[in-house]
Amino acid sequence: MSAETIRGKQSISFREAPHIVSRASIVGKKEGEGPLGNLFDRVEEDPMLGQASWEEAESALQKQAARLAMEKAGPGVPPVRYLFSGDLLGQLIATSFGVMDLKLPLFGLYGACSTIGEALMLGAMTVQGGYSDAVLALTSSHFGSAEKQFRFPLAYGNQRPLSATWTVTGSGAFVLAHSGGKARVTGATPGRVVDYGLKDSMNMGACMAPAACDTICAHLEDFGRTPQDYDYIITGDLGSVGQTLLLELAGKRGFDLEGRHLDCGMLIFDSKAQDTHAGGSGCACSAVTLASYILPKIESGEWRRVLFVPTGALLSTVSYNEGQSVPGIAHAVVIEYC
């Protein structure tokens, strides 16, 4: 048995920690104009990527990011055997149509905007478990396809409350393998569905903060660590509203995250200059921020250990219109310099 699970609890500690051997980030124009603009592998000026629909454009992003990550892994890394991928759209159509040409066995995942966390965890479990020497973790989101799926036709020019977030257009891809590169996945805490009964789909940060708190606290308790054992604890897309709530909720559980917390949604856009309100969101938000900003800091040794916690809001227009609440989920992955 090569894995060390933390018994009776939620977490996994990887004894032979899989390495993140390559990473790719492809984003849209608006993301390219944001604070991380220079760090992305590729910025696509055309939001349609030459395709006929938003959904096909998102599929094109996935295909490009997957190919780039495998290309960057180079010939020293074994061939990718399995693909872990998902997106926000109903029945994962961005994924199904995006990855078809790769001809890789696919584990389709849905964790809303936490999907890349789920993909990295399952990918690491697969590599350490000996089921594949290399796997690909992949996800995407697109502003146009997400607005169409969840909100209003773009042509309405609908106004958005200040608690709303802006779906990131992009795709992030990562190759995991036994060795190579300077960052590895040393632990994971898969999250539970947490529902505080909030019903505002325009305030997803507040809906997800309790789930982020649940997973982060479970993680710290399982590993017997404090926030100070991490350079940063980095959530996916809580935005500014969700961050305030997370700090308060974690404080009540006895964990002071002040000064240790970052949020990809707050890093990716300049919310005032770019008019993105509470911040960025979408599966790509945490994935491209990990690929472009977080991993380079770990690989250079500037950061030694990060808790990466993508967060997801679990809703559909059907559940929302039927008056259901918006529960959250968050998956935590420990990434360390090596």
Next chain:
Amino acid sequence: MSAETIRGKQSISFREAPHIVSRASIVGKKEGEGPLGNLFDRVEEDPMLGQASWEEAESALQKQAARLAMEKAGPGVPPVRYLFSGDLLGQLIATSFGVMDLKLPLFGLYGACSTIGEALMLGAMTVQGGYSDAVLALTSSHFGSAEKQFRFPLAYGNQRPLSATWTVTGSGAFVLAHSGGKARVTGATPGRVVDYGLKDSMNMGACMAPAACDTICAHLEDFGRTPQDYDYIITGDLGSVGQTLLLELAGKRGFDLEGRHLDCGMLIFDSKAQDTHAGGSGCACSAVTLASYILPKIESGEWRRVLFVPTGALLSTVSYNEGQSVPGIAHAVVIEYC
């Protein structure tokens, strides 16, 4: 390294094959009136299960099946640590709202009607990998919520072509652990997305048959076996139209499945008497047939080895209305008597 992967190919052979230690099947009234009616654990006469919507009814099915499977596992089985579940609805709302009260870490999955295959594979990988002593694999579908999601309001009384299938109302749940019970998962072949360009969402059997063929042939080639090495190769929900195509396509690849192939969609309904046309479909179709009909035959030793191949049609109303094709995916799991 405890897993034996078949290098350069698609499959996994489990050296310490995880056992399916319990199984639960809960279905609706129509399924209860079908040929397997007496074999299900529970038949719900009320299609709403006392809930306010089809979606909440489906969530209730998941919750009941999950609880029943864990109850049936009994005190000798370690507590379930992780849950692998998904459903057909956009953003997996049947799952999110169904499993919340279980308070288990959730890996949300989407493989359309192949989801239980994906859940069983990942569950077996998790148990053998030492990440958990017991996991739960779960899925559901509901005729009402699926028609609302994919087709027409029920009140229209819309006519259906003879190639159409009938979404099974139900939920199937399975506990996997290191030991216990008389059936185990000895191998797996995760499937790829396969697209023959068919565009008829009312003929999903034809859309999925190429994927079923791709996975079954890859499996047989990887393991160096013939169809005769299995008592049966049992697909999820190809129905009668898809079966004909599968036999033809597999024949062209050199594998004669004649007399060795069964399909859960053809087993679960009496298509003439119950007016279900080509057969049953939906995530629950293969899951409840496995729980009620296939596993008992394996556990009794009547069947020694089965290749269980749930099949999924990858479409959403968005992709369909935008003129996209309906690709398929199929995940194969080897289940053996022990």
